[in-house]
Amino acid sequence: MNKPKVAFICVHNSCRSQIAEALGKHLAGEIFESYSAGTETKPQINQDAVRLMKQFYGIDIELKQRSKLLEEIPPVDIVVTMGCNVQCPFLSCKHREDWGLDDPTGKNDVEFERTIKEIHSKIEDLRERIMTNQVNF
Numbered sequence: 471m472n473k474p475k476v477a478f479i480c481v482h483n484s485c486r487s488q489i490a491e492a493l494g495k496h497l498a499g500e501i502f503e504s505y506s507a508g509t510e511t512k513p514q515i516n517q518d519a520v521r522l523m524k525q526f527y528g529i530d531i532e533l534k535q536r537s538k539l540l541e542e543i544p545p546v547d548i549v550v551t552m553g554c555n556v557q558c559p560f561l562s563c564k565h566r567e568d569w570g571l572d573d574p575t576g577k578n579d580v581e582f583e584r585t586i587k588e589i590h591s592k593i594e595d596l597r598e599r600i601m602t603n604q605v606n607f
Contacts, residue, residue: 474600474607475503475544477561480552483508483537485516485575487552490589492523492531497590498597505546507561511537516575522582547607550596564607 478490487506494504523529540561549563553570569592574581599605
């Protein structure tokens with residue numbers, strides 16, 4: 471069986487969705503493929519996210535990731551919206567869920583760390599649900 475493709479989606483694809491893509495690859499790469507995208511892009515990934523992902527995981531998300539538009543990723547099986555607090559972008563899929571995460575952009579490191587830990591936990595949960603066929607795709 472092919473690994474399901476998971477897209478982490480938010481409007482700007484510069485912070486939460488980028489963290490989720492990196493942690494998806496790091497924590498669940500053997501179970502699912504991770505992508506991220508948005509309806510708009512930023513010239514660079516949020517630098518606080520870059521710095522803290524290096525600090526906590528040794529992952530330099532700027533090495534292999536960039537802010538992308540929805541049409542730049544392949545067709546996916548699962549879409550996870552980050553909780554955009556606006557109309558989240560739509561992407562066709564077989565399973566969709568919203569993680570309702572507040573954007574830590576412009577906030578302190580404590581808020582970023584909380585968001586990163588929450589994404590880490592949700593990635594592990596998604597990994598487990600895919601492994602035990604609790605997510606239909």
